[in-house]
Amino acid sequence: xxxxxxxxxxxxxxNLPDTFYQEIGLLMKSRPVVIVHGGGPAINNRLKELDIExxxxxxxxxxxxxxxEVVEQVLAGSLNKKLVRHFYINQVVxxxxxxxxxxxxxxxxxxxxxxLVGDIKNVQPAILNVLLDQNIVPVVSPVGxxxxxxxxxxxxxxxxxxxxxxxxxxxxxxxxxxxxxxxxSVLHQLNQEDVTRLKAEGIIIGGMIPxxxxxxxxxxxxxxxxxxxxxxxxxxxANYFKGKSVGTRFKKKVAQT
Numbered sequence: 001x002x003x004x005x006x007x008x009x010x011x012x013x014x015n016l017p018d019t020f021y022q023e024i025g026l027l028m029k030s031r032p033v034v035i036v037h038g039g040g041p042a043i044n045n046r047l048k049e050l051d052i053e054x055x056x057x058x059x060x061x062x063x064x065x066x067x068x069e070v071v072e073q074v075l076a077g078s079l080n081k082k083l084v085r086h087f088y089i090n091q092v093v094x095x096x097x098x099x100x101x102x103x104x105x106x107x108x109x110x111x112x113x114x115x116l117v118g119d120i121k122n123v124q125p126a127i128l129n130v131l132l133d134q135n136i137v138p139v140v141s142p143v144g145x146x147x148x149x150x151x152x153x154x155x156x157x158x159x160x161x162x163x164x165x166x167x168x169x170x171x172x173x174x175x176x177x178x179x180x181x182x183x184x185s186v187l188h189q190l191n192q193e194d195v196t197r198l199k200a201e202g203i204i205i206g207g208m209i210p211x212x213x214x215x216x217x218x219x220x221x222x223x224x225x226x227x228x229x230x231x232x233x234x235x236x237x238a239n240y241f242k243g244k245s246v247g248t249r250f251k252k253k254v255a256q257t
Contacts, residue, residue: 001031003132003169007160007214008231010038012176013083016231018090020174023237024137025092030241032132034163035094035139038156039079046074063116063153071153075141076100083139094137098144100151102127105144105159107152118144118152120159123166157214164223171218172240172247174231175211179248180204188245191252192216215250226250 004027008016027033040061047054047070055062063071076098087094099105104127107118131138142159144152157173164171179186182203190198195212198204204212211228218226229236229247239246 003032003034003164003167004172005034005036005160005164005167005169006172006174006237007157008035008037008083008174009176010040010042010079010156012174012231013037013039013042013079016086016174017234018086019234020231020237021087021090021092023235024087025090027237027241028092028135028137032167032169033137034128034132034167034169035083035137036156036160036163037075037079037083037139037141039075039141042079043071043074046070057111057114060110060114060117060155061153062114065116068116068151068153072098072143072151076143080139080141087137087139092137093135094139095131096139096141097127097131098141099154099159100143100145103145104128104140105142105154105162106147107144107154108146109152116150116152118146118154120144120154120162123162125163125166128163128167157210157217161214161218161221161223164218165221169223171215171223171226172237173211173215173226173228175228176230176232177208177211177228178230178233178246179228180208180212186245187248189249189251191250192219212250215248219250219252224251 080096084096106122110119142154142156215226
């Protein structure tokens with residue numbers, strides 16, 4: 001069966017219910033599942049504890065060597081292992097890895113102004129396939145490597161998309177919202193033209209903008225379908241695979257009804 005990559009936002013991780021992890025376990029019986037997670041809030045909390053002031057340039061975290069060390073400690077360490085423990089508690093076998101393991105995510109620096117922030121150039125999914133062949137859920141933190149071996153901080157959405165493309169997988173974005181809403185109802189299918197219109201009309205605003213932009217980035221990168229759905233809603237993943245109308249699906253072309 002076609003693999004599925006599920007991206008979990010950093011603000012969503014802390015409060016995901018047990019049903020989410022249980023559904024992943026059930027899903028693994030029929031298809032491979034890879035989890036990719038963010039962790040911005042947890043990184044900020046740790047920086048605050050260390051009295052290190054975070055700084056951003058054009059929306060991207062400026063990652064000095066000092067901050068990169070914290071990013072690795074949080075993303076590839078405490079937060080990643082917290083997710084693995086949640087899977088274990090719910091009787092799902094998972095393995096926490098970073099984009100450095102097995103040379104999974106090879107990147108190059110995006111911009112000298114933002115330091116150790118990487119733009120992915122190559123995905124080597126062998127380590128994912130080894131785990132999936134053993135029915136183990138890979139839980140990937142978005143920390144990659146440069147060609148020279150430097151650690152690089154990578155946008156979690158981009159990491160998930162590149163992994164999905166390498167695996168020829170579909171993508172789910174597990175969030176705390178049911179999808180793009182208009183007049184109290186979920187819009188179940190959108191494309192680029194729809195999104196442009198909805199932004200202009202003030203319907204897609206605030207925190208929904210980066211979610212939608214990430215889904216469109218996935219489609220433009222060659223992923224066949226990307227879906228924003230509510231990871232807190234019971235049975236939402238199962239219902240998606242049953243073909244029910246849950247979340248907002250993004251495709252390059254949407255049939256007119």
